[in-house]
Amino acid sequence: MAPLECPLAVDCNKGEAGAVWKTADLPFQEAKLLLDQHLKYAHGHDDVIAQKLERPVIKLGVGEEDYLFFVSEWSSYKRDCGLTDVSEVRDQLKACCDSELRTNL
DSSP states (O other), X not given: OOOOBOTTGGGOOOSGGGOOXXXXXXXXXXXXXXXXXXXXXXXXXXXXXXXXXXXXXXXXXXXXXXXXXXXXXXXXXXXXXTOOOHHHHHHHHHHHBOHHHXXXX
8 A cells, every 4th residue: 555645735744854744655554543643643633534444344154264354344443433332333233244144134
């Protein structure tokens, strides 16, 4: 993934030699976390690029590896959305299921 650049561009000179700050070449989620921290601590912005994660999808009959990946993505999604209410968590988890899996619940 290409580095993410500070969206404040001309107002940001926190990078190397006074250039616009940008992340290293990292996976998107890691780069986004660094960018969010940069915006918060270098510029005092908490929500400049607050993009919600896409809800993960799980299908009927997936293997263990795909299931473990889904569990990891679900944890990130739940945290990103601030899901704490049991009913809301249950509804969102059900919405993660593809239609074939939902009909088998």
